[in-house]
Amino acid sequence: MRVPTTIREVAERAGVSVSTVSRVLNNFPYVSERARGRVLEAMAVLEYRPDVAARSMRTGTSRAVGFAVSDISNPLFSAMAKGADAVLHPYGYSLVLANAGGDPGREAELLSALRQRRVDGLIVAVADETQPGLAQRLGAFNACVLVDREVRGVPVDSICSDHSAGMAQALEHLASLGHRRVALVAGSQAQLGSRARVAAFRSELTRLGLEPDPGLVRTGELSAETGAAALGELLRLECPPTALVAGNNQLTVGVLGALRARGLRVPGGLSLVACDDVDLTRLHTPPIDVIRRDPVELGRGAAALLLERLADPAAPPRRLVLPTEFERRSSSTALVELVAGSGAGG
Amino acid sequence: MRVPTTIREVAERAGVSVSTVSRVLNNFPYVSERARGRVLEAMAVLEYRPDVAARSMRTGTSRAVGFAVSDISNPLFSAMAKGADAVLHPYGYSLVLANAGGDPGREAELLSALRQRRVDGLIVAVADETQPGLAQRLGAFNACVLVDREVRGVPVDSICSDHSAGMAQALEHLASLGHRRVALVAGSQAQLGSRARVAAFRSELTRLGLEPDPGLVRTGELSAETGAAALGELLRLECPPTALVAGNNQLTVGVLGALRARGLRVPGGLSLVACDDVDLTRLHTPPIDVIRRDPVELGRGAAALLLERLADPAAPPRRLVLPTEFERRSSSTALVELVAGSGAGG
């Protein structure tokens, strides 16, 4: 039990050479049924499992895939990990976690460590797409899939969400309720996901004939603190927004906390749309309107791209785009007409 | 870049033998400062990183730790992963994910795969403590730490929460509000965590002089469905409970969903205490009373135990117990006196 069985022991027990065992192991043709039978039996009896390290050293392959994100406890990333694992495990691949904590320096170190482990591939949501040397660092992997990120100068596969579709639906909804001053809190502009949301927000407002006010778009780290701070700033504005789109689940947490701290409620004090659906948004009172996507599917797709890349290293880079959609619930409401008030003043 | 540097190349560049390089690499004494300097320089220039597979084959150690749970997307487990990784990474260990999906068969297979990978240790929350052969399977690892689980017949380290402390405070609170019929929904009794909550619930009720009604304790899979179903059954009881303790975050999700579906609210329709604090419980309207613990700390502790075990394989098994505490919020309320109502009937 303690001592793992080796291929040599299997060979001896089966009365064949190690190469024959290896051939059976790797499903090579040209092995007699008789030999194959004896080998399989010996493997079963000895509960033989080939040593991954030895195999890895010989073949240069490890059947391991790096999974590098800023925070595995973020429900988006943990759901992705689950999806990726579900796809990769049947092929014998294991996920090796790399939690960078949003620090590009630490991320670089983690990627280096993953390479040292000779992982066969990498699924990664880089912290900062503009880090110098990043393209080279990613290119050093046999296979690499970016999730909701974009890095120039390196031909890697990627998967992302069509943020514009859901954002368009959300803003149409808010506009139809009479909202003219809509704000957005989003994450770092060094990440495609956040950038796409900001871009979609701006272009869609324009399309709707609503002049986007630069002061109503706040960006920062993807954290509850950023969300809370942004809400505070927005409410202190001379002409505050009547609706807000929170561009990430952590930002939503911060916004909701800050609203509560001010005794404000949704949608009375402010109409709110969150990005990414979680238990919190679904079970909130009232339930919060969301721009949804399937995070598990994002992980599955990333894994699928990775498998294809491993199967055909020479294929041109692919980009998968998964849908987002707006789901109306009860956190946005028709704007109370203020015209009466201003009329009284005139 | 493509081709990883080998120890041989470093040796050649430094003008020494591979053994000297290896000695420098492993911080052996008896290396001249001159040689050490030349080696370190060569390593820096070549960006040398020792090959993990080769090292693993030679030493039998992989600097990898298996992390096996039923669902990495469960916030408890993902927070644990984060904590464990934070402790292990500085020591050069990587976490290898194993997502068993709550299926003992799949779990057994995953553990076998981890062993094949020669992971140095295992952090695991087994799905079913009563699985035959489990003790042997766990014992096959050099180091193994159980989290909120207990397996007889194998001397492994473990870390768990003191569920009784938080439960006692919660029930005292409910009793002080006048609740006499308190229910519990908990998870599988084949897991220490759930079992401890049930046991604490029963003994504490008894201590408070409240006869525990067996019909008010429901157990099942740790899922939202279980929570929802249990709530339905409890409300259909001839004499339904006035308060409920939900023994896990998924169960809480199910309970809240089912309450909403029935048009019931907390604490009006039912007083509620949740186990494990998440965004949902904190930001719910009203905020939900919880029995809290620090899930990141649970992961950190597990990792610390693992490191100690790796450092001293012969040490006696240790058991760490982390605190839980009740935090009162607004989801439980004084029981409306029904005496008046029954009096009217008399």
Add this chain to the structure above:
DNA sequence: GTGAAAGCGCTAACAC
């Protein structure tokens, strides 16, 4: 203080 050489478990030529 340093080098030569064996070998960890496996795969892949290459011979038969």
Add this chain to the structure above:
DNA sequence: GTGTTAGCGCTTTCAC
């Protein structure tokens, strides 16, 4: 069809 053998990159005796 099957066996023999040479390493993959590293650590670790054992000489010197």
